[in-house]
Amino acid sequence: MAVNLQIPSESEIFPVAGVEIGVTEAGIRKAGRRDLTVFRLAEGSSVAGVFTRNRFRAAPVQVCEKHLASGGPVRALVINTGNANAGTGADGLKRAQDTCSALGRLLDVPAEQILPFSTGVILEPLPLDRLTAGLPGAIAKLAPDQWFDAAHGIMTTDTLPKIHSRRIDVAGKMVSITGISKGAGMIRPNMATMLSFLATDAAIEQPLLRKLAVQIADQSFNRITVDGDTSTNDSFILIATGKSGVAISSESDAAYAAVVQALTEAAADLAQKIVRDAEGATKFMTIRVEEAGSTEEALKVAYAVAHSPLVKTAFFASDPNLGRILAAIGYAGIDDLDVSRIRLWLGDVLVAVDGGRNPSYQETDGQRVMKEAEIVVRIALGRGQVADTVYTCDFSHEYVSINADYRS
Amino acid sequence: MAVNLQIPSESEIFPVAGVEIGVTEAGIRKAGRRDLTVFRLAEGSSVAGVFTRNRFRAAPVQVCEKHLASGGPVRALVINTGNANAGTGADGLKRAQDTCSALGRLLDVPAEQILPFSTGVILEPLPLDRLTAGLPGAIAKLAPDQWFDAAHGIMTTDTLPKIHSRRIDVAGKMVSITGISKGAGMIRPNMATMLSFLATDAAIEQPLLRKLAVQIADQSFNRITVDGDTSTNDSFILIATGKSGVAISSESDAAYAAVVQALTEAAADLAQKIVRDAEGATKFMTIRVEEAGSTEEALKVAYAVAHSPLVKTAFFASDPNLGRILAAIGYAGIDDLDVSRIRLWLGDVLVAVDGGRNPSYQETDGQRVMKEAEIVVRIALGRGQVADTVYTCDFSHEYVSINADYRS
Numbered sequence: 001m002a003v004n005l006q007i008p009s010e011s012e013i014f015p016v017a018g019v020e021i022g023v024t025e026a027g028i029r030k031a032g033r034r035d036l037t038v039f040r041l042a043e044g045s046s047v048a049g050v051f052t053r054n055r056f057r058a059a060p061v062q063v064c065e066k067h068l069a070s071g072g073p074v075r076a077l078v079i080n081t082g083n084a085n086a087g088t089g090a091d092g093l094k095r096a097q098d099t100c101s102a103l104g105r106l107l108d109v110p111a112e113q114i115l116p117f118s119t120g121v122i123l124e125p126l127p128l129d130r131l132t133a134g135l136p137g138a139i140a141k142l143a144p145d146q147w148f149d150a151a152h153g154i155m156t157t158d159t160l161p162k163i164h165s166r167r168i169d170v171a172g173k174m175v176s177i178t179g180i181s182k183g184a185g186m187i188r189p190n191m192a193t194m195l196s197f198l199a200t201d202a203a204i205e206q207p208l209l210r211k212l213a214v215q216i217a218d219q220s221f222n223r224i225t226v227d228g229d230t231s232t233n234d235s236f237i238l239i240a241t242g243k244s245g246v247a248i249s250s251e252s253d254a255a256y257a258a259v260v261q262a263l264t265e266a267a268a269d270l271a272q273k274i275v276r277d278a279e280g281a282t283k284f285m286t287i288r289v290e291e292a293g294s295t296e297e298a299l300k301v302a303y304a305v306a307h308s309p310l311v312k313t314a315f316f317a318s319d320p321n322l323g324r325i326l327a328a329i330g331y332a333g334i335d336d337l338d339v340s341r342i343r344l345w346l347g348d349v350l351v352a353v354d355g356g357r358n359p360s361y362q363e364t365d366g367q368r369v370m371k372e373a374e375i376v377v378r379i380a381l382g383r384g385q386v387a388d389t390v391y392t393c394d395f396s397h398e399y400v401s402i403n404a405d406y407r408s
Numbered sequence: 409m410a411v412n413l414q415i416p417s418e419s420e421i422f423p424v425a426g427v428e429i430g431v432t433e434a435g436i437r438k439a440g441r442r443d444l445t446v447f448r449l450a451e452g453s454s455v456a457g458v459f460t461r462n463r464f465r466a467a468p469v470q471v472c473e474k475h476l477a478s479g480g481p482v483r484a485l486v487i488n489t490g491n492a493n494a495g496t497g498a499d500g501l502k503r504a505q506d507t508c509s510a511l512g513r514l515l516d517v518p519a520e521q522i523l524p525f526s527t528g529v530i531l532e533p534l535p536l537d538r539l540t541a542g543l544p545g546a547i548a549k550l551a552p553d554q555w556f557d558a559a560h561g562i563m564t565t566d567t568l569p570k571i572h573s574r575r576i577d578v579a580g581k582m583v584s585i586t587g588i589s590k591g592a593g594m595i596r597p598n599m600a601t602m603l604s605f606l607a608t609d610a611a612i613e614q615p616l617l618r619k620l621a622v623q624i625a626d627q628s629f630n631r632i633t634v635d636g637d638t639s640t641n642d643s644f645i646l647i648a649t650g651k652s653g654v655a656i657s658s659e660s661d662a663a664y665a666a667v668v669q670a671l672t673e674a675a676a677d678l679a680q681k682i683v684r685d686a687e688g689a690t691k692f693m694t695i696r697v698e699e700a701g702s703t704e705e706a707l708k709v710a711y712a713v714a715h716s717p718l719v720k721t722a723f724f725a726s727d728p729n730l731g732r733i734l735a736a737i738g739y740a741g742i743d744d745l746d747v748s749r750i751r752l753w754l755g756d757v758l759v760a761v762d763g764g765r766n767p768s769y770q771e772t773d774g775q776r777v778m779k780e781a782e783i784v785v786r787i788a789l790g791r792g793q794v795a796d797t798v799y800t801c802d803f804s805h806e807y808v809s810i811n812a813d814y815r816s
Contacts, residue, residue, distance in 0.1 A: 055745040056738030056763070087734045089748070089764030122731020123765050309717070309803075310811055317812035323530020326495045330464030337463040340497070355464070356497030357531050395717075397808050403718055404725035 002160050003284040003373050003393065005276040013165045014176040015144035016199040018042035018241025022141035023153035026134025028127055029082030029120060036131065037153040038138040039077035039197065040107065045241045046206045047074035048213035049115070050221075052234050058086030059096040059126075060116040061235060067100075067112050075109040077237065079117040079195065080131055081156050081182075087123040095126045102132040106139055117235055119156055119182065119195055151180040154195055157402060158182050162273040164266045170246045170255045175202045177262050181270035183234065194221065194234045196270050202259050203242030205249045212260060213238040220267035224275050224391045225306050238263070275391045280398030283315050286376045286391055293384035297334055301379060302390040304332035312395030315375065320366030322351050329379060341382030347375060410568050411692040411781050411801065413684040421573045422584040423552035424607040426450035426649025430549035431561035434542025436535055437490030437528060444539065445561040446546040447485035447605065448515065453649045454614045455482035456621035457523070458629075460642050466494030467504040467534075468524040469643060475508075475520050479614075483517040485645065487525040487603065488539055489564050489590075495531040503534045510540040514547055525643055527564055527590065527603055559588040562603055565810060566590050570681040572674045578654045578663045583610045585670050589678035591642065604629065604644045604678050610667050611650030613657045620668060621646040628675035632683050632799045633714050646671070683799045688806030691723050694784045694799055701792035705742055709787060710798040712740035720803030723783065728774030730759050737787060749790030755783060 019041060026036040041047065049068055051061050067074070078099055085092045096118070100111040107114075118126065141149075151161035165178040183194025204212065217236045248256050276284055287306050292298035305311055308328040314321040325344060330337070344352035347369035351361050369375060427449060434444040449455065457476055459469050475482070486507055493500045504526070508519040515522075526534060549557075559569035573586040591602025612620065625644045654663050684692055695714050700706035713719055716736040722729040733752060738745070752760035755777035759769050777783060 054735060054738035055740075055742065056734045056747050084731070087731050087760065087764055089762050092764065122729075122735060123760070124731075309807070313808050313811035316808065319812070321530075323492070323495050323532075326464045327462060327530060330462035332463075334463065339464050352495065352531070354497050356495055356500065395808065397805050399717070400721050400724065400803065400805050400808055403721035404727070 002277040003281055005160050005162070005273055007160060008163060008165060010148060013147050013163065014167050014178055015147070016176045016178050016241060017144070017201040017243030018045055019199045019239065020142040020144055021146035021150045022138040022143070023146060023149040024134050024137035024141065026080070026137070027130050028080050033082070034149065034153040035081045036134045036138050037079040037150050038103065038135065038142065039150075040142055041075055041239060042241050042243060043073070043075070045074065045239055046204055046209045047115070048206070048209040048238050050213050050217040050236045056087055058084050058118060059088055059092035060085055060118045062093060063096045063100065064115045064117070064235065067115055070112055073113055074115055075113040076103060076107055077115045077117065077197065078103050078135075079154055080120075080126075081154060082120040083118055083124060083126050084120045084122045085118040085126040088125060092126065095128045098128055099131060103135055106135055115237070117195055119154065119234070147178055147180060150197075154180065154182040156182060157279055158277050160277050162270055162277065164269045164273075166262060166266060168258055168262050170202070170258055173244060173246050175200060175244045175246050175259060175262070177266050179266050179270050181274055183274040194274055196221065196236045196267070197239065198237070198263065198267055198270065199239035199241065200259065200263060201241045201244035202255065203247040204240035204259075208248065208250065209238060209240055212263070216264050216267045219264050220271040223389060224271045225303060236267070272391050275393050278393040279402045280396040280400070281393035282373070282396055283394040284374045284391070285315060285393060286374070286389060288376060288378045288387065288389045289381065290378065290387040291380045291382050291384060292386040292388070293381075295386055295388055297381070297383065298386050298388035299390065300334060301329055301332045301381065302388060304328045305377065305379070306390050306392035309395055312392075315370065315394040316396045318367070318370040320346060320351070320363060320370045322346065322366065325377065326352060338382070343380040343382070345378040346370070347372070410685040411689055413568050413570070413681055415568060416571060416573060418556060421553075421555050421571065422575050422586055423555070424584045424586050424649060425552070425609040425651030426453055427607045427647065428550040428552055429554035429558045430546040430551070431554060431557040432542050432545035432549065434488065434545075435538050436488050441490070442557065442561040443489045444542045444546050445487040445558050446511065446543065446550065447558075448550050449483055449485075449647060450649050450651060451481070451483070453482065453647060454612055454617045455523070456614070456617040456646050458621050458625040458644045464495055466492050466526060467496055467500035468493055468526045470501060471504045471508065472523045472525070472643065475523055478520055481521055482523055483521040484511060484515055485523045485525065485605065486511050486543070487562055488528075488534075489562060490528040491526055491532060491534050492528045492530045493526040493534040496533060500534065503536045506536055507539060511543055514543055523645070525603055527562065527642075555586055555588060558605075562588065562590040564590060565687055566685050568685050570678055570685065572677045572681075574670060574674060576666055576670050578610070578666055581652055581654050583608060583652045583654050583667060583670070585674050587674050587678050589682055591682040602629065602642045602682055604675070605647065606645070606671065606675055606678065607647035607649065608667065608671060609649045609652035610663065611655040612648035612667075616656065616658065617646060617648055620671070624672050624675045627672050628679040631797060632679045633711060644675070680799050683801050686801040687810045688804040688808070689801035690781070690804055691802040692782045692799070693723060693801060694782070694797060696784060696786045696795065696797045697789065698786065698795040699788045699790050699792060700794040700796070701789075703794055703796055705789070705791065706794050706796035707798065708742060709737055709740045709789065710796060712736045713785065713787070714798050714800035717803055720800075723778065723802040724804045726775070726778040728754060728759070728771060728778045730754065730774065733785065734760060746790070751788040751790070753786040754778070755780070
């Protein structure tokens with residue numbers, strides 16, 4: 001059951017000129033599921049990607065990195081669910097390349113101009129025959145208004161599609177921004193978290209787009225965690241087709257600030273939607289650390305709290321067991337932390353000061369906050385001026401059930 | 409339900425000359441539970457301790473460190489369950505000191521010669537009145553044969569008492585070694601894990617005992633993990649009363665090797681018993697990493713696997729979902745890891761080679777191993793000569809239930 005995950009209506013999804021999408025059922029792992037998605041991009045599109053840092057990164061991730069590094073254009077993406085093509089060695093690499101070749105032949109573009117993506121079970125061979133047999137069906141459906149189908153087509157244990165769309169007016173011209181994401185478990189920062197594809201019809205030159213992809217990922221997908229598990233496959237792809245007539249070639253361009261802000265907000269929403277639909281989640285938790293000496297310090301504390309199974313199970317139980325939060329702060333790895341300076345809020349309730357319980361804290365106040373579906377934990381360290389925020393969810397019976405049953 | 413946790417019979421527990429123990433029901437948190445334990449140590453005993461590295465370390469831990477640092481003798485320990493006296497600020501510190509003063513008056517020793525220990529709920533004031541009211545009852549029971557009662561008296565969410573006892577013959581003289589431990593959740597290495605008290609009637613001089621306490625903890629309690637949560641309170645105390653007539657004053661003494669080996673094995677068993685009785689555990693997992701370039705590397709990989717909720721839920725399901733183990737190895741933080749050199753065994757089954765699945769691996773072989781209650785995961789990194797081992801357990805519905813309900 002997702003936590004307050006907003007799904008826009010069809011009429012709120014704006015196609016991005018220059019992007020066509022086709023989705024089909026290829027039977028990759030099970031029949032009757034939309035599991036194969038193709039993106040075709042107009043000539044002249046810029047594409048940049050940020051990929052998992054897992055050393056066991058999947059074959060398609062390796063192929064993506066190679067194709068992007070070649071500096072040539074990208075004209076299509078191909079995404080399958082049901083199989084991650086990870087932990088599959090040289091044979092897996094060949095299957096990812098063969099996927100690109102097969103789609104290239106059908107679209108009449110070189111294989112090097114295609115990026116492949118896979119998500120699903122690790123350590124099993126990608127069923128290449130079924131995948132390539134499905135490609136013509138996906139291509140037959142290529143159309144600009146298929147973003148919703150794509151959001152469905154990339155889902156695995158997700159319960160709801162994740163989609164974000166907006167239009168902004170830039171000096172009288174309309175710029176569209178639409179993106180999708182997937183991911184529900186094996187979610188941890190450092191771009192190892194999920195698949196997300198975000199497109200705009202603004203023109204953004206390739207070197208700037210590469211820089212922007214990293215910067216935007218850092219403010220969105222690198223600020224969420226579900227279970228601390230960094231996946232082998234996950235990828236964020238930023239596409240700029242240029243079809244709107246709005247062009248950005250440097251950070252000093254008039255349109256830069258507006259477009260980047262809109263892209264960042266879209267990515268942050270797509271990232272938070274992953275947490276809202278996390279496996280078994282019943283609570284959406286915002287962990288905000290203030291008065292840190294550095295971003296690294298703030299994130300150490302925020303992730304220690306966000307990853308603690310004891311904190312996460314207490315939130316599942318709506319139990320204001322705040323000692324577990326203090327314990328997590330204490331083991332976050334800041335060696336000279338002075339706990340007597342720390343203040344801790346649960347929602348608007350100040351629960352801890354001076355290294356202990358706030359004398360005026362009432363358990364009933366804590367319980368009132370814990371019953372909400374969205375909870376802000378705010379921690380002031382008393383060490384500096386830096387603040388940062390991480391988003392996570394609680395840890396429920398359902399998480400165990402889903403992950404104990406996933407392959408069965 | 410603990411996994412193969414051996415409980416010795418009463419006749420297998422050897423008293424340690426110089427150690428008397430008394431246990432009582434003080435009603436610290438709930439009535440009708442043995443929750444207060446006193447150890448009285450003979451004059452001339454040496455005592456050393458290793459304590460949590462959590463910055464929110466509890467008041468009794470701070471008092472222990474202060475009393476041990478003073479260099480004076482230690483004549484008694486006092487241990488309560490039901491309340492951790494952690495996150496309690498200056499008031500908590502005073503209550504820990506007052507506990508020592510109260511026991512000191514009753515035993516006629518200075519408060520500085522007493523070490524206090526607390527375990528239980530964090531962030532709530534220690535009920536000092538009930539604790540001190542219980543002390544005379546514990547003292548009335550002081551006797552050398554109360555180790556079993558003590559093992560019960562320090563339990564919290566533990567389902568079984570954890571006790572280890574042995575005698576060794578050292579050049580014709582008998583040396584007794586007996587210890588207890590507690591802990592079931594909030595278990596993570598770096599001595600932040602549990603309470604354990606291990607005593608011998610060998611004589612070991614204070615500076616050597618201090619060194620040994622660190623060395624033994626590192627080979628036992630610092631090699632286990634349940635949930636990665638480092639607690640605020642936990643402590644390992646090593647006691648040498650000298651009453652056996654066997655004396656060790658340096659590492660070159662004849663008795664040194666035999667006594668240290670026996671103490672280390674006792675501590676390792678007490679540590680592994682904690683994992684066997686971990687909250688909700690149904691499987692005991694040994695994660696052995698070989699061919700690492702350093703101990704740090706071996707432990708990074710072992711703990712990444714041992715902490716992964718996805719790995720732990722797969723083991724709960726007896727599902728040989730080995731890709732999750734590879735993914736954890738991949739995100740363990742070894743930046744130049746060459747995954748093509750890695751080999752992975754589940755029990756005696758070689759499941760992965762060359763960065764992918766072993767071509768001759770059969771899923772039925774993996775399933776056979778996964779159905780066992782004790783499973784060895786062996787990972788060869790192909791980087792060097794160092795090996796190390798970490799012990800952990802699976803992650804079940806029961807873990808969520810226990811931790812969602814703990815305070816309720």
